[in-house]
Amino acid sequence: MSNLWKAFLASPILLGAAFAGSAVAAETVETVSVDALSNPESIQLAQVTSVSELSDVLPSDWAYTALQRLVEEYGCLEGYPDRSFRGNRALTRYEFAAGLNACLDVIVQLIGGGDDLDTIRRLQEEFAAELATIRGRVDTLEADVAELEANQFSTTTKLKGQLDAHLVVPFDADGDDDEVTFEYRGRLNLDTSFTGEDRLRTRLQFGDNINALGGVPGGFANSAGTDDNVVINDLYYSFPIGSRISAIVSANSTVSDDFVTSTIVPFDGSSVADYGGPQFYDQLSVGGDSLGVGFNVAFTDNIILDLGYATGRGQDATKGIFDEYEYIAQLNFLTDGLIDAAVTYIDGESGDGNGEEAIIAGLLSLDFGGFVLGGYYADQDGDSSFQFGAAVPSFLGGSAAGVYYAEDFDNDSVIEGYYSAEINKYWTLTPAVIYGDLDGDDNDSLYGVIRSTFNF
Numbered sequence: 078m079s080n081l082w083k084a085f086l087a088s089p090i091l092l093g094a095a096f097a098g099s100a101v102a103a104e105t106v107e108t109v110s111v112d113a114l115s116n117p118e119s120i121q122l123a124q125v126t127s128v129s130e131l132s133d134v135l136p137s138d139w140a141y142t143a144l145q146r147l148v149e150e151y152g153c154l155e156g157y158p159d160r161s162f163r164g165n166r167a168l169t170r171y172e173f174a175a176g177l178n179a180c181l182d183v184i185v186q187l188i189g190g191g192d193d194l195d196t197i198r199r200l201q202e203e204f205a206a207e208l209a210t211i212r213g214r215v216d217t218l219e220a221d222v223a224e225l226e227a228n229q230f231s232t233t234t235k236l237k238g239q240l241d242a243h244l245v246v247p248f249d250a251d252g253d254d255d256e257v258t259f260e261y262r263g264r265l266n267l268d269t270s271f272t273g274e275d276r277l278r279t280r281l282q283f284g285d286n287i288n289a290l291g292g293v294p295g296g297f298a299n300s301a302g303t304d305d306n307v308v309i310n311d312l313y314y315s316f317p318i319g320s321r322i323s324a325i326v327s328a329n330s331t332v333s334d335d336f337v338t339s340t341i342v343p344f345d346g347s348s349v350a351d352y353g354g355p356q357f358y359d360q361l362s363v364g365g366d367s368l369g370v371g372f373n374v375a376f377t378d379n380i381i382l383d384l385g386y387a388t389g390r391g392q393d394a395t396k397g398i399f400d401e402y403e404y405i406a407q408l409n410f411l412t413d414g415l416i417d418a419a420v421t422y423i424d425g426e427s428g429d430g431n432g433e434e435a436i437i438a439g440l441l442s443l444d445f446g447g448f449v450l451g452g453y454y455a456d457q458d459g460d461s462s463f464q465f466g467a468a469v470p471s472f473l474g475g476s477a478a479g480v481y482y483a484e485d486f487d488n489d490s491v492i493e494g495y496y497s498a499e500i501n502k503y504w505t506l507t508p509a510v511i512y513g514d515l516d517g518d519d520n521d522s523l524y525g526v527i528r529s530t531f532n533f
Contacts, residue, residue, distance in 0.1 A: 125155065131162040140164065153180040234269040240531045241299040243289065243349070249523040251292040251515070258289040262301040264310070275316035282310035292522025293513030294489035295351030299528070313369070321375045327387075331369030333405045333423055334358035336385025338373055341409075341419050341440035343449045343468035344481050344493075349509040349528050352483040352491040357438050357455035357462050360486060361403045361425045368398050383407040402426055417442040421455075434458035447471065452481070460486040472496065476505065490514045505530045 128134055128145045135141065144162070147154040153176070156162055201208070230236065242261040247254060262284035269277040284301030301310070313327035325336070334340055334354065345354035371385035388402040403425030410418045424435040438455035452465035466481025480494040495509035507528040514521040 125160070126152075130160055131156050132159075133161045133163065138164070151180070151183050153183045155179065231269070233271060234267055237266045237268060238531075238533045239264045239266075242529045243297060243300070244527045244529075245289040246525040247522065248525060249521070251520045251522045254291045254522075258287060260285055260287050260289050260297075260300065262286075262299055266311075272316075275314070277314045278311055279309065280311035281307055283307045290350070290511065290513065290522075290524060290526075292515060292520065293350060293352075293491055293511055293524065294485060294487075294515060295356065295491065297526075297528075298346075298348055298351045298353060299530070300351075318372075323373045325369070325371045325385075327369035327371075328367065331371075331385075331387055332359065333361070333385065333387070333403060335369065336371035336373075336387075336405055337383045337407045337419075337421075338381045338409050339411060339417065339419070341417050341442050342451045342453060342464060342481075343442055343470070343477075344451070344464075344466060344479050347468070347477040347479060347495065347497050347507075348481070348493055349495055349507055349526050350491050350493045350511050350513075352464070352485070353479075353481060353493060353495075355438070355440065355453050355455070355464065356483060356485045357421075357423070357436050357453070357457070360436060360455075360457065360462070361423060361427075361433055379410055379412055381409045381411065383409065400426070415444055417444070438462075455486075457486055462486045487516065489516060503532055505532075 125131060125148055128141070128148045131144075134144060138144075144154065155175075240261065240263045243259065245258045245260070247256070263282070265281045267279045267281075269279075271277075282301050283303050283305060285305050286296070286300045286302035288296065290296045310330055311327075312329040313325055313331060315323060315325040317323050325331070327335070340355055340358070342353075342355060347353065367388060369385065369387040371383070374382045374384070376382065384404075384406055386402060386404045388398045388400075393400075403423060405421065405423045407419050407421040410416065419440045421438040421440065422435065423438075425433065427433060434457050436455055436457045438453055440451075440453040442449060442451035447469060449468045449470065450466075451468065453463060455462045462483075462485045464481055464483040466479060468477060468479030468481075470477055472478035476497045476499045478496040480492075482490065482492050484490040490513070492512040493509055495507055497505055497507040499505050507530065509526045509528070511524045511526060512521065513524075
């Protein structure tokens with residue numbers, strides 16, 4: 078049917094061919110005899126293949142482009158025997174008939190003698206019901222789009238949510254904490270973008286943390302002790318500065334690990350216990366309840382420097398933002414291959430003029446193609462905190478599985494084994510076995526936990 082479309086393209090200039098192009102179809106009175114004028118069908122036409130062959134047609138003429146298309150694209154323009162066009166003279170009825178016939182011949186050739194038109198008519202009749210159905214669906218879609226546009230939440234903001242619930246079964250709890258418990262945490266993130274590359278996040282959080290893992294330092298990774306009250310847990314704006322630098326400015330709850338590009342260890346985010354992530358990030362406990370400022374500088378695609386400053390007293394006029402604070406610098410080496418690694422320096426001031434000692438840490442992850450070894454080592458004035466373990470990012474169709482051992486600067490330790498199973502794209506179940514030992518003494522505890530996570 079491509080020939081048919083060519084015919085449609087030719088048709089807008091058909092009239093021009095009839096009235097202008099074929100004006101050259103017959104000899105003029107200046108060059109033909111009276112017999113020729115009385116019998117114009119005897120005149121011999123001069124076929125041209127390029128408009129440049131017409132001696133009296135110039136590129137400056139107002140109809141030059143139209144004549145050029147008629148000659149070179151459609152081949153239905155003929156000249157006088159002397160290769161002239163004589164575009165200013167009157168058109169006879171014979172010349173009109175000759176030009177119209179020439180262009181009709183071209184159209185007939187393009188559409189294959191009318192077969193394509195018959196095919197189109199037959200197909201329209203054969204698929205009339207389907208075409209009507211498609212037309213109805215398009216009308217419905219247009220109505221739905223109009224309704225969505227009229228009632229949309231925002232053109233710049235997306236609402237994302239997450240709900241984590243923990244069912245806790247103590248196998249061997251410390252003291253009298255041996256009852257089955259349940260706790261939850263809910264988050265609603267309002268993510269706004271003004272340029273497509275930036276993000277303004279406002280997070281509402283609520284939950285009930287009943288200290289179900291009393292014998293495990295750090296507790297759950299996904300927990301909130303708000304006693305069912307809704308609070309603004311996060312408020313920050315992140316944005317790029319050129320192609321190699323990004324920045325973040327926070328007004329609430331930004332702490333050390335929020336500034337880093339990666340926490341490196343493969344258990345962070347997948348584990349049920351909080352010590353699956355590097356514990357030393359939270360050691361200074363200054364927090365960022367009022368102000369946080371950070372930058373990520375990508376020297377190359379693999380080498381990235383993270384810098385961050387957080388203060389917990391920026392809303393106190395007697396203290397200010399430089400009285401109680403912490404800052405972090407982390408240099409990352411990130412690849413899609415074997416090694417991800419980082420070195421970290423954290424220091425700060427608690428407000429009493431002395432502060433805590435600085436922390437120096439190294440993090441490492443080795444990916445052997447589906448099997449990952451990872452962990453960290455941190456030093457604070459001779460005291461150490463460390464973690465090591467193994468993870469499988471995709472285990473038996475699940476999203477992740479892993480086992481690790483972690484110990485903090487106070488010799489509290491955690492051992493966890495977990496398996497995160499993706500039920501569907503909205504729901505993940507993560508059963509885990511967690512062992513905790515507080516103060517390195519005999520007050521150890523063993524728990525079984527099932528975390529249910531809904532994302533929407």
